[in-house]
Amino acid sequence: xxxxxxxxxxxxxxxxxxxxxxxxxxxxxxxxxxxxxxxxxxxxxxxxxxxxxxxxxxxxxxxxxxxxxxxxxxxxxxxxxxxxxxxxxxxxxxxxxxxxxxxxxxxxxxxxxxxxxxxxxxxxxxxxxxxxxxxxxxxxxxxxxxxxxxxxxxxxxxxxxxxxxxxxxxxxxxxxxxxxxxxxxxxxxxxxxxxxxxxxxxxxxxxxxxxxxxxxxxxxxxxxxxxxxxxxxxxxxxxxxxxxxxxxxxxxxxxxxxxxxxxxxxxxxxxxxxxxxxxxxxxxxxxxxxxxxxxxxxxxxxxxxxxxxxxxxxxxxxxxxxxxxxxxxxxxxxxxxxxxxxxxxxxxxx
Numbered sequence: 296x297x298x299x300x301x302x303x304x305x306x307x308x309x310x311x312x313x314x315x316x317x318x319x320x321x322x323x324x325x326x327x328x329x330x331x332x333x334x335x336x337x338x339x340x341x342x343x344x345x346x347x348x349x350x351x352x353x354x355x356x357x358x359x360x361x362x363x364x365x366x367x368x369x370x371x372x373x374x375x376x377x378x379x380x381x382x383x384x385x386x387x388x389x390x391x392x393x394x395x396x397x398x399x400x401x402x403x404x405x406x407x408x409x410x411x412x413x414x415x416x417x418x419x420x421x422x423x424x425x426x427x428x429x430x431x432x433x434x435x436x437x438x439x440x441x442x443x444x445x446x447x448x449x450x451x452x453x454x455x456x457x458x459x460x461x462x463x464x465x466x467x468x469x470x471x472x473x474x475x476x477x478x479x480x481x482x483x484x485x486x487x488x489x490x491x492x493x494x495x496x497x498x499x500x501x502x503x504x505x506x507x508x509x510x511x512x513x514x515x516x517x518x519x520x521x522x523x524x525x526x527x528x529x530x531x532x533x534x535x536x537x538x539x540x541x542x543x544x545x546x547x548x549x550x551x552x553x554x555x556x557x558x559x560x561x562x563x564x565x566x567x568x569x570x571x572x573x574x575x576x577x578x579x580x581x582x583x584x585x586x587x588x589x590x591x592x593x594x595x596x597x598x599x600x601x602x603x604x605x606x607x608x609x610x611x612x613x614x615x616x617x618x619x620x621x622x623x624x625x626x627x628x629x630x631x632x633x634x635x636x637x638x639x640x641x642x643x644x645x
Contacts, residue, residue: 303629319359366399380410401615411615422596426581428516433523441531448536463525469587472518489514492593515592523577530573534566575631583624
């Protein structure tokens with residue numbers, strides 16, 4: 296198990312390095328941030344000063360190496376050029392080149408000069424709430440429909456539920472987000488009372504206090520949860536159909552047990568293992584895959600912050616958002632995988 300964990304950590308390191316290099320290359324096709332920060336001014340000296348201050352005058356490979364050095368937990372800086380925002384321990388403070396053992400440093404935003412980690416951490420709560428809400432919606436709708444479909448297998452109701460799940464898994468999240476926003480937030484707004492956009496917290500009319508707006512969570516959570524609903528339906532149905540044909544289920548029915556007892560007490564608990572496995576995988580996927588849903592509903596989360604930073608060529612926030620999301624996805628996926636190994640002795644021994 297420990298060897299597996301070490302292997303996953305090495306994979307995470309390779310993923311981070313690959314992402315940094317990939318985004319660095321792709322970012323070269325975008326307008327330089329100095330053009331946006333300088334606004335309408337065409338003064339070349341102003342732009343050159345911005346380029347030099349941001350370190351954009353250096354070759355791309357040096358910029359990439361510098362960023363990798365910043366996000367690494369062990370970094371080397373010249374004594375006079377250590378970043379102000381790093382948090383850690385300098386192992387040789389009197390040397391010309393300092394070796395730091397520190398937290399990953401994601402630099403500061405070009406636009407606001409705020410620490411990128413603080414910006415992303417403040418937005419992460421919104422993404423986490425949205426992903427959990429979408430997963431709860433998927434579980435509440437998908438699992439019961441999957442059980443019902445298994446009970447009524449090969450019936451008209453079963454065909455309708457399977458057809459719905461097939462449609463749901465075929466619709467991209469960004470399309471369902473636009474569709475739900477337009478239908479329930481605009482066309483049927485007078486009936487639903489739901490807004491097309493909004494975050495979990497909203498400023499009052501005076502701009503002084505924040506108020507909790509649970510109603511803003513409904514549409515993005517349902518739109519984001521459509522695909523996992525479809526997956527949970529099909530997974531639950533297929534698992535339950537297989538279990539309901541087992542000998543011990545037939546024996547329970549032969550003993551005269553009530554059908555609901557047979558289904559929910561004897562069959563359903565044995566179908567939970569693959570469902571729990573799917574829930575763990577979908578939770579990490581929803582955390583990483585809610586970017587366009589957040590942006591469409593203007594929901595304050597990692598996706599909205601990252602896409603707005605991309606529009607403004609705010610390179611540190613874009614890089615930080617990509618790496619932060621990738622690391623969260625990888626960590627949750629690894630924890631889920633380690634839980635399987637710990638729970639199932641067959642995986643442990645293999």
